[in-house]
Amino acid sequence: MMPRSRSLAIVAILIVAALVLxxxxxxxxxxxxxxxxxxxxxxxxxxNLLVGHAGLVSLGHAAYFGIAGYCLALAxxxxxxxxxxxxxxxxxxxxxxxxxxxxxxxxxxxxxxxxMATLAFAQMLYFLLHDTGxxxxxxxxxxxxxxxxxxxxxxxxxxxxxxxxxxxxxALFVVVFGFIGxxxxxxxxxxxxxxRVNEQRMRSLGFATFRYKLAxxxxxxMLAGLAGYxxxxxxxxxxxxxxxxxxxxAVLMMxxxxxxxxxxxxxxxxxxxxxxxxxxxSLPALGDFNPGKHWQLSMGIVIVxxxxxxxxxxxxxxxxxxxxx
Amino acid sequence: xxxxxxxxxxxxxxxxxxxxxSEVSLACEMGQVHAVIGPNxxxxxxxxxxxxxxxxxxAGQVLFEGxxxxxxxxxxxxxxxxxxxxxxxxxxxxxxxxxxxxxAAQSRLRTSMHFFRPALTREDIxxxxxxxxxxxxxxxxxxxxxxxxxxxxQRQVEIAMALATRPRMLLLDEPLAGMGAEESARIVALxxxxxxxxxxxxxxxxMDAVFAVAxxxxxxxxxxxxxxxxxxxxxxxxxxxxxxxxxxSD
Numbered sequence: 114m115m116p117r118s119r120s121l122a123i124v125a126i127l128i129v130a131a132l133v134l135x136x137x138x139x140x141x142x143x144x145x146x147x148x149x150x151x152x153x154x155x156x157x158x159x160x161n162l163l164v165g166h167a168g169l170v171s172l173g174h175a176a177y178f179g180i181a182g183y184c185l186a187l188a189x190x191x192x193x194x195x196x197x198x199x200x201x202x203x204x205x206x207x208x209x210x211x212x213x214x215x216x217x218x219x220x221x222x223x224x225x226x227x228x229m230a231t232l233a234f235a236q237m238l239y240f241l242l243h244d245t246g247x248x249x250x251x252x253x254x255x256x257x258x259x260x261x262x263x264x265x266x267x268x269x270x271x272x273x274x275x276x277x278x279x280x281x282x283x284a285l286f287v288v289v290f291g292f293i294g295x296x297x298x299x300x301x302x303x304x305x306x307x308x309r310v311n312e313q314r315m316r317s318l319g320f321a322t323f324r325y326k327l328a329x330x331x332x333x334x335m336l337a338g339l340a341g342y343x344x345x346x347x348x349x350x351x352x353x354x355x356x357x358x359x360x361x362x363a364v365l366m367m368x369x370x371x372x373x374x375x376x377x378x379x380x381x382x383x384x385x386x387x388x389x390x391x392x393x394x395s396l397p398a399l400g401d402f403n404p405g406k407h408w409q410l411s412m413g414i415v416i417v418x419x420x421x422x423x424x425x426x427x428x429x430x431x432x433x434x435x436x437x438x
Numbered sequence: 439x440x441x442x443x444x445x446x447x448x449x450x451x452x453x454x455x456x457x458x459x460s461e462v463s464l465a466c467e468m469g470q471v472h473a474v475i476g477p478n479x480x481x482x483x484x485x486x487x488x489x490x491x492x493x494x495x496x497a498g499q500v501l502f503e504g505x506x507x508x509x510x511x512x513x514x515x516x517x518x519x520x521x522x523x524x525x526x527x528x529x530x531x532x533x534x535x536x537x538x539x540x541x542a543a544q545s546r547l548r549t550s551m552h553f554f555r556p557a558l559t560r561e562d563i564x565x566x567x568x569x570x571x572x573x574x575x576x577x578x579x580x581x582x583x584x585x586x587x588x589x590x591x592q593r594q595v596e597i598a599m600a601l602a603t604r605p606r607m608l609l610l611d612e613p614l615a616g617m618g619a620e621e622s623a624r625i626v627a628l629x630x631x632x633x634x635x636x637x638x639x640x641x642x643x644x645m646d647a648v649f650a651v652a653x654x655x656x657x658x659x660x661x662x663x664x665x666x667x668x669x670x671x672x673x674x675x676x677x678x679x680x681x682x683x684x685x686x687s688d
Contacts, residue, residue, distance in 0.1 A: 295554050298557060298558070299553050299556060303541060303557045304544070304550045311529070311530055314528050314530065318513075318545045318599065318603060319516030319517045319603060320545050320550070321513050322513070325550065
């Protein structure tokens with residue numbers, strides 16, 4: 114039998130190869146759906162940094178995702194496209210700055226109060242955008258022109274083309290995946306793991322844990338901002354739901370479903386949730402009752418079943434199956 | 439008398455109306471073991487928690503190397519060179535013994551804000567963790583997950599972690615609790631060895647071990663110091679005999 118690391122590397126290469134080939138063989142809908150999965154996977158990976166690595170359960174992570182989308186929308190008004198190369202880092206920094214301010218406050222709490230505080234801040238932002246006219250109110254804003262990715266007049270990629278956009282998202286996904294993979298094994302990653310397991314002991318060992326938790330919170334906010342930026346580019350519209358607690362809850366579900374604290378878990382969780390949603394939406398009608406229209410009902414049942422039978426997530430189930438086989 | 443490395447002055451701690459510790463003063467010297475003994479509930483662990491910064495004092499003062507450290511957070515006090523072990527084993531249970539000590543050694547880096555380089559490639563930190571494990575007598579148990587170690591071995595990991603932070607002052611809260619005779623003997627030997635270049639405050643119930651290693655003893659009862667002095671003086675003290683040692687007169 115091959116060592117686990119080598120077989121995993123082969124699986125990873127095969128998956129990336131399949132993802133690279135996808136636009137050449139699949140139709141537009143499939144490519145766009147895959148783009149959406151990759152974006153949500155990045156979002157879920159960013160939340161997993163908090164929930165799975167540092168043990169900080171945030172129920173307001175959509176705030177950074179949504180604020181990034183709004184930043185892009187505000188930067189691309191009057192059909193004037195934003196510059197992709199400058200707007201993406203700036204938007205990520207903005208999301209990180211928001212996470213710095215909120216994190217500095219909420220990280221003073223712990224446990225259930227941390228969950229409440231993250232939720233409260235995200236909902237404040239939601240209602241700020243929903244109830245005031247500063248960014249289109251409850252209707253949100255349109256992004257009429259996608260960011261311009263030309264470099265000094267040279268135009269290697271055009272984000273208006275769904276295939277090009279897919280490759281940009283895929284490249285960023287690989288970078289984020291690699292970054293988090295490295296982070297887990299780094300000195301910083303080990304500190305996060307120590308905090309998750311026994312924060313009080315970390316303090317008595319001499320670690321100023323607040324600092325590391327805050328750095329993790331900011332990093333997670335920036336990566337959620339990256340995902341939010343890409344989501345805004347993909348859909349060409351932002352609205353307050355991008356910051357809502359439903360989305361924060363959905364991305365938390367993806368992390369839990371896939372497997373908290375694992376590298377591939379959030380990716381698997383995002384893919385599983387979105388494919389499941391797609392599958393449940395296309396269920397055939399049963400007489401007067403249309404389960405496809407009420408897909409959230411069946412989703413709820415699936416989530417309950419997962420909580421009962423897969424509490425450790427899909428990734429650990431796969432791992433155990435592989436170990437037994 | 440030389441300047442004491444650690445001094446507690448009239449240290450008190452109240453929990454609501456309950457006085458867990460009242461006006462406790464003691465001093466620890468470099469190269470010496472200062473043992474604190476007393477019946478359960480005497481306030482020994484509270485004392486360690488106050489000295490290590492895990493609890494805030496209600497009144498009084500703690501000086502370390504002449505500096506007032508009263509009210510400093512636990513991580514700051516640790517960085518100054520005061521390490522502690524816990525009465526109830528307090529480890530990263532799902533990590534290996536090595537990883538527990540590696541984290542302890544890593545704490546001495548100026549910062550751990552390094553996001554890319556794998557932690558295990560820091561050979562200096564690995565070596566420090568191996569040294570601490572070997573010193574605590576766990577050289578062959580590196581890769582065992584802590585929860586799979588015996589109780590005695592977990593106690594040794596506690597000590598190894600404290601050593602991996604390269605402290606000058608050790609606060610050991612019942613390091614021998616629950617250890618077998620052989621393990622205890624090994625730890626007592628280790629305490630002798632460590633006393634050469636550390637100051638040690640030892641809270642312990644095992645009287646044989648205490649009288650074997652302590653240079654100074656402080657006897658606590660009901661949160662107060664009953665008597666303090668050399669082992670010979672404590673042994674001879676009538677008050678101590680009545681309040682404490684008399685219970686198991688042997």
